[in-house]
Amino acid sequence: EAEVAQSPRYKITEKSQAVAFWCDPISGHATLYWxxxxxxxxxxxxxxxxxxxxVDDSQLPKDRFSAERLKGVDSTLKIQPAELGDSAMYLCASSLVGGRETQYFGPGTRLLVL
Amino acid sequence: AQSVTQLDSQVPVFEEAPVELRCNYSSSVSVYLFWYVQYPNQGLQLLLKYLSGSTLVKGINGFEAEFNKSQTSFHLRKPSVHISDTAEYFCAVTIPFPIGGGADGLTFGKGTHLIIQP
Known part of the structure; x- marks a missing residue:
């Protein structure tokens, strides 16, 4: 069964450092969410x-977060600089075309900022 | 904007007993409704969804949910729970296209931790 892949699974970083997360959606899924x-x-x-x-980045803290999906397949989410409050699980999901279609979630990347 | 309220942060239930997890939503337009389950240190898995039609929706693992438009609710039920059902359960909504203009990320509730007691 096809799955959404994410890496790394765990990341520990210090405040003010840069971090990046990678997501590979299910093949053929046009819509990707972080x-x-x-x-x-x-x-x-x-x-x-x-x-x-x-399509929607209204909740993305654009002063420190950026996201890209250059070829419309895999995606990278970056935080620079990381802050203590960024400690969380970062989940990637994909769906065929969005809306009524099921969103399939990856296992997530757990980030700890020290 | 839409919102989701899950009234119980934690629900303890004895094994083989029935359970209901409550979910209420707020939206000025029609919505699609979802229930997801999350096991420890894992991503979310879809249990069931309501898009339109019959208000009683059946999902995986013996779960079902009933959409009640007048009460803006979408409660999740299971007639007999097992130890393996111990997990976090999330109710979520999204706005159908074209109302949402294609922005259809899910809005989640805070989750209900289902604890199965032997």
Whole structure:
């Protein structure tokens, strides 16, 4: 069964350092989402891509976060500089075309900022 | 903007007993509704979804949910739980296209931790 791949699974970094997370969606899925899940909370959408275009980044803290999906396949989420409050699980999800289609989630990257 | 409220942060239930996890949503337009399950240190897995039609939706692992438009609720139920159902359960909504203009990221509730007691 096809799965969404994410790496790394765990990342520890120091405050003010740069970090990057990678996501490879299920083959053929045009829509890709990045969510952030703080411990004890539900996931919150950071950014949505349709192919290589950003559809929604209204909740992305653009002063420090950036996301790209250059060829419309895999995607990278970057934080620079990392802050203590960025410690969370970063989840990637993909779907065929969005909306009524099921979003399939990867295992996530757990980030700890010291 | 839409929002989701999960009324119980934690629900303890004895094994083989029935369970209901409550979810209420707020939206000025029609929505799609979802229930996801998250096991420790894993991503989320879809249990079931309501898009339209019959208000009773059946999902995987014996779960079902009922959409109630007048009460803006989408409660999740299972007639008999097992130890393996111990997990975090999330209710979520999104706005259908074209109302949402293609921005259809999920809005999640805070989750309900289902604890199965032997």
């Amino acid at each position: 969510y952030r899940q703080i411990l004890g909370q539900g996931p919150e959408l950071l950014v949505q891509f349709q192919d290589e275009s950003v």
